[in-house]
Amino acid sequence: MKIGMLMTPHSTKRTSPLMSEVLALLEQWNVKVEVVYPDDRVTLLLGVRVEHDLYVLKAQTELAHSIAGALHAVGAPILNPWPVAVMMRDKVAAMRRLQAAGVPIPDTWLISSPQRLAALLEEGPLVIKPSRASKGHGARIVWDADELEDAILPGGGPLLAQRYHKPDGADEDDRKIYCIGGQLFGVLRKVSARTFREKCGEPFTITKELRDIAMRCADAFGVELFGVDLILRDGKPYVVDIHSFPGFKGVPDAALRLADYIYATARLAMAGRMIGGRDDDLAAPVAKARSA
Amino acid sequence: MKAVVFGPGRIGCGFVGQLLHASGYELVFVGRDAIADHLSRVGRYVVRLTDGCEDRDQEVPGVRALRTSDVEAVAAAIAEADLVAVSVGPRNLPAIAPLVAAGLRRRKTPLNVIAFENCTDPGVVLRDAVFTCAPSLREAGHGFSGALVSRIVTQRIGELEGDEPLVFLGDPTTSFIVHGPSLCEPFPHIEGLRAVDDYxxxxxxxxxxxxxxxxxxxxxxxxxxxxxxxxxxxxxxxxxxxxxxxxxxxxxxxxxxxxxxxxxxxxxxxxxxxxxxxxxxxxxxxxxxxxxxxxxxxxxxxxxxxxxxxxxxxxxxxxxxxxxxxxxxxxxxxxxxxxxxxxxxxxxxxxxxxxxxxxxxxxxxxxxxxxxxxxxxxxxxxxxxxxxxxxxxxxxxxxxxxxx
Structure with a gap:
C-alpha cells in the first residue's frame, strides 16, 4: 500500500505530534508513505501522475491545493477531496453551502472593505475575516465604527463579516467538533489557552443537536473528515468556520483513529471502491448502521 | 505420500495444504466446482506468510483438485491416500461424510482423517457422521481427530476465473494440535503437528x-x-x-x-x-x-x-x-x-x-x-x-x- 501525504514542512515551533504519530502508525502497518512538501520543491506539471493508492491533502497552502487539483485532474484518489478542500478554504462558498444545508451560522456579509460596515455595527459587534484564510488568521472583532479605519486586513481580497455572538461560558469557551471517518468528537478549549496542553482542550460529549448540525455539515460537503468551530450563545449553536483537515487536538487517540481511517480508505481505493462509496466489509459497524 | 484435502479455502490451502506440501505430501483438493476447476487448471497456489514487517511467499506446486460431485474420483483418491484432511466449516461436516465414507470403504488399510475445524471435537463429529453413512467402518481402525489451528489466514487474493495462482494471506505460525490417541498407525509426520492426550x-x-x-x-x-x-x-x-x-x-x-x-x-x-x-x-x-x-x-x-x-x-x-x-x-x-x-x-x-x-x-x-x-x-x-x-x-x- 502506498500513500502520498501532501504536507507543509513541520515548524520547530509547533509541538503537535499528530501527523508524526499517524505516519509512524502507517509505517508500522507496512504502508509505504511518501511525504510530499509541495511548497519546498519545483514540480513539473507533466510529472504529476497517480503514483500512490491514496493521497492525503494535509497542507492547506495555495500550492498544495494546486498540486492536489492536478492530481484530482488525473484521477488520483484523495482522502479529503480537492474540490471540498478548496471550497472549505473559501469561507464565502463554505458558509453559503452550510447555510443552504440548514446549518446555523451567524448573519454573514460579503464586503470589499471594512469601512462599509458602519451601519451594521449599530446592530452589534462583528467579526471580520479574510474570505480565504484558515486557523483564524486575520480575524478580528470590531465593536465600533471608529475601529473600522484600522480594520484593514492583510492580503487584500474579499472580506467576510459575521455577527459576533459572545460565547457562553466564563472563559468564552471555544468549541470544536471534529469528524474522523464519520465519527464525531467534541473538544472544549479555553480561548485563553496558552500551553500546548491547554490548547488541546478537553473532550466533551456532544448533544444530539450538535451532532445533527455536524452531520448536516458532513452531508453538505459529502465528506467524513473535517472540523467545525462553533459557539454557543444563550445555548444556541452557530457554526463559524469549517476546515477540511484540522489538527484534531484534544480528540482521544486522534492519531490512531486517523491512521485507521486513512488505512481503511486506502484499502477501498486499492479495491477501486473509493471515493464516495462505502464498503460493507470495512466500514465500522457504526458507520454501516448510519448509512442504513 | 498422498493427502486428500477437503475444502480448498483459507485454512485448507493457506495452512493445511502448505504444511502437508512442506512435509512431502502430494495434494489432491476436493471442493466446489469453481475453485476445484481453478486449482486443476493452474496446478499451484501461493501462501503469503507475513509477520507485519516481512512477507514470505511459499508456493505450493503440483496441486490436483476434484469436484465434490465427482464421487468416483474422490473415493478413488481416498483409497490411495496416506491422509485425509478436512477444512470445510463445521456445518458442512455431515455433507462430506458420505464422500469420505465412500473412499474409506475401498481401503484395505486404516487411514487417518484430521478435521481442521473451529468447533468442539470435529474429529468425533466427522467420525460419527461417517459411521452413520457406513456402519461397517466402525471396526476398520481408521483414525479421526480434530486439529486446533493457530494460524490466522485472513484472505484469499485472486480470481477463480483467471490463470494466475491464488494467494492466501496468513501469519507464519505453523503449530497445530491433534488428539494423539484418536489417530491410527502409521502416525502422520506433518510439520507443526503436536499430538496431545487431552485435546x-x-x-x-x-x-x-x-x-x-x-x-x-x-x-x-x-x-x-x-x-x-x-x-x-x-x-x-x-x-x-x-x-x-x-x-x-x-x-x-x-x-x-x-x-x-x-x-x-x-x-x-x-x-x-x-x-x-x-x-x-x-x-x-x-x-x-x-x-x-x-x-x-x-x-x-x-x-x-x-x-x-x-x-x-x-x-x-x-x-x-x-x-x-x-x-x-x-x-x-x-x-x-x-x-x-x-x-x-x-x-x-x-x-x-x-x-x-x-x-x-x-x-x-x-x-x-x-x-x-x-x-x-x-x-x-x-x-x-x-x-x-x-x-x-x-x-x-x-x-x-x-x-x-
Missing part, C-alpha cells in the same frame, strides 16, 4: 485465550469505532481490557487444567502481538461476525467467564466483552428492548440476567445500550464516555486525561 483441554485453552481475546478486541474495537483489529489493539484501553479478559480466562484454565497448560503472561502478550499484525488486514466486522454463536454458553466469552468464576475470579472484562458482543449484534437497532437483551443473555448464553454472571453481562449491556446509537462511539471504555448523547443538557467537558 479437549487444549481446545478450551485456545478458545478461552486466543478466541476470547480476538473477539474482545473486535467488540471493544467496534464500540470505540475502529475499523481494524490491528488499530483497536493499539488503543491502550482496549489492549488493557483484552489482556484482562484473556487473563480472566487463563486463571480459570489454570484452576481446571493446571499452570502448564494454562500458560503464562508472556503467552498472552504474544497473542496480543499477533493481533497487531496489520498485514493480515483483519477488519473488526469480520472478526466480530456471528456474535450470537460467540455468546454461546460454552463459547469463548461466556464459557471463559464461567471458568474464571469457578476459579474465584470475577470475569469483569469478559462480561463487558459479552455485553459489547450483544451491542455488536444490535447495531442498527438503536434502542434494543430490555426483553431482547434479556432474551440474548438467557437463551443464547444460558445465563440468568438477574444473578451472577448473567447479571454482570446484563448490567454492562444496559450501561452501554443506554447511550449506544448507530453512529456513536466510545471515547473511554473505562468510563463509558460517549461521543454524543441524546441528553438535552449543555455539553460538559470530560476529564479523560484525569480519568486515565
Amino acid at each position: 479437549g483441554a487444549w481446545a478450551t485453552k485456545k478458545l478461552y485465550t486466543f478466541g476470547a481475546g480476538h473477539a474482545a478486541a473486535a467488540y471493544f474495537g467496534a464500540l470505540k469505532g475502529y475499523r481494524y483489529v490491528h488499530s483497536a489493539i493499539r488503543d491502550p484501553e482496549i489492549r488493557s481490557a483484552v489482556l484482562s479478559a484473556m487473563e480472566e480466562g487463563q486463571r480459570g484454565l489454570e484452576q481446571r487444567y493446571g499452570p502448564e497448560l494454562a500458560g503464562d503472561g508472556a503467552e498472552l502478550e504474544a497473542i496480543i502481538a499477533r493481533f497487531e499484525n496489520a498485514a493480515l488486514n483483519d477488519p473488526v466486522s469480520r472478526v466480530g461476525r456471528d456474535p450470537r454463536r460467540k455468546l454461546g454458553p460454552e463459547d469463548r466469552l461466556v464459557g471463559a467467564a464461567h471458568l474464571a468464576e469457578e476459579a474465584g475470579v470475577s470475569p469483569r472484562r469478559l462480561a463487558l466483552a459479552a455485553a459489547a458482543a450483544i451491542c455488536f449484534d444490535c447495531v442498527g437497532k438503536p434502542h434494543a428492548e430490555a426483553q431482547e437483551r434479556s432474551e440474548t443473555v438467557h437463551t443464547v448464553s444460558g445465563l440468568d440476567p438477574q444473578s451472577g454472571l448473567g447479571r454482570q453481562v446484563s448490567e454492562a449491556f444496559t450501561r452501554i445500550a443506554e447511550w449506544r446509537e448507530a453512529d456513536n462511539v466510545l471515547l473511554s471504555l473505562k468510563e463509558l464516555v460517549w461521543s454524543w448523547a441524546r441528553c438535552p443538557l449543555m455539553p460538559q467537558p470530560v476529564q479523560l486525561r484525569k480519568l486515565g
Whole structure:
C-alpha cells in the first residue's frame, strides 16, 4: 500500500505530534508513505501522475491545493477531496453551502472593505475575516465604527463579516467538533489557552443537536473528515468556520483513529471502491448502521 | 505420500495444504466446482506468510483438485491416500461424510482423517457422521481427530476465473494440535503437528485465550469505532481490557487444567502481538461476525467467564466483552428492548440476567445500550464516555486525561 501525504514542512515551533504519530502508525502497518512538501520543491506539471493508492491533502497552502487539483485532474484518489478542500478554504462558498444545508451560522456579509460596515455595527459587534484564510488568521472583532479605519486586513481580497455572538461560558469557551471517518468528537478549549496542553482542550460529549448540525455539515460537503468551530450563545449553536483537515487536538487517540481511517480508505481505493462509496466489509459497524 | 484435502479455502490451502506440501505430501483438493476447476487448471497456489514487517511467499506446486460431485474420483483418491484432511466449516461436516465414507470403504488399510475445524471435537463429529453413512467402518481402525489451528489466514487474493495462482494471506505460525490417541498407525509426520492426550483441554485453552481475546478486541474495537483489529489493539484501553479478559480466562484454565497448560503472561502478550499484525488486514466486522454463536454458553466469552468464576475470579472484562458482543449484534437497532437483551443473555448464553454472571453481562449491556446509537462511539471504555448523547443538557467537558 502506498500513500502520498501532501504536507507543509513541520515548524520547530509547533509541538503537535499528530501527523508524526499517524505516519509512524502507517509505517508500522507496512504502508509505504511518501511525504510530499509541495511548497519546498519545483514540480513539473507533466510529472504529476497517480503514483500512490491514496493521497492525503494535509497542507492547506495555495500550492498544495494546486498540486492536489492536478492530481484530482488525473484521477488520483484523495482522502479529503480537492474540490471540498478548496471550497472549505473559501469561507464565502463554505458558509453559503452550510447555510443552504440548514446549518446555523451567524448573519454573514460579503464586503470589499471594512469601512462599509458602519451601519451594521449599530446592530452589534462583528467579526471580520479574510474570505480565504484558515486557523483564524486575520480575524478580528470590531465593536465600533471608529475601529473600522484600522480594520484593514492583510492580503487584500474579499472580506467576510459575521455577527459576533459572545460565547457562553466564563472563559468564552471555544468549541470544536471534529469528524474522523464519520465519527464525531467534541473538544472544549479555553480561548485563553496558552500551553500546548491547554490548547488541546478537553473532550466533551456532544448533544444530539450538535451532532445533527455536524452531520448536516458532513452531508453538505459529502465528506467524513473535517472540523467545525462553533459557539454557543444563550445555548444556541452557530457554526463559524469549517476546515477540511484540522489538527484534531484534544480528540482521544486522534492519531490512531486517523491512521485507521486513512488505512481503511486506502484499502477501498486499492479495491477501486473509493471515493464516495462505502464498503460493507470495512466500514465500522457504526458507520454501516448510519448509512442504513 | 498422498493427502486428500477437503475444502480448498483459507485454512485448507493457506495452512493445511502448505504444511502437508512442506512435509512431502502430494495434494489432491476436493471442493466446489469453481475453485476445484481453478486449482486443476493452474496446478499451484501461493501462501503469503507475513509477520507485519516481512512477507514470505511459499508456493505450493503440483496441486490436483476434484469436484465434490465427482464421487468416483474422490473415493478413488481416498483409497490411495496416506491422509485425509478436512477444512470445510463445521456445518458442512455431515455433507462430506458420505464422500469420505465412500473412499474409506475401498481401503484395505486404516487411514487417518484430521478435521481442521473451529468447533468442539470435529474429529468425533466427522467420525460419527461417517459411521452413520457406513456402519461397517466402525471396526476398520481408521483414525479421526480434530486439529486446533493457530494460524490466522485472513484472505484469499485472486480470481477463480483467471490463470494466475491464488494467494492466501496468513501469519507464519505453523503449530497445530491433534488428539494423539484418536489417530491410527502409521502416525502422520506433518510439520507443526503436536499430538496431545487431552485435546479437549487444549481446545478450551485456545478458545478461552486466543478466541476470547480476538473477539474482545473486535467488540471493544467496534464500540470505540475502529475499523481494524490491528488499530483497536493499539488503543491502550482496549489492549488493557483484552489482556484482562484473556487473563480472566487463563486463571480459570489454570484452576481446571493446571499452570502448564494454562500458560503464562508472556503467552498472552504474544497473542496480543499477533493481533497487531496489520498485514493480515483483519477488519473488526469480520472478526466480530456471528456474535450470537460467540455468546454461546460454552463459547469463548461466556464459557471463559464461567471458568474464571469457578476459579474465584470475577470475569469483569469478559462480561463487558459479552455485553459489547450483544451491542455488536444490535447495531442498527438503536434502542434494543430490555426483553431482547434479556432474551440474548438467557437463551443464547444460558445465563440468568438477574444473578451472577448473567447479571454482570446484563448490567454492562444496559450501561452501554443506554447511550449506544448507530453512529456513536466510545471515547473511554473505562468510563463509558460517549461521543454524543441524546441528553438535552449543555455539553460538559470530560476529564479523560484525569480519568486515565
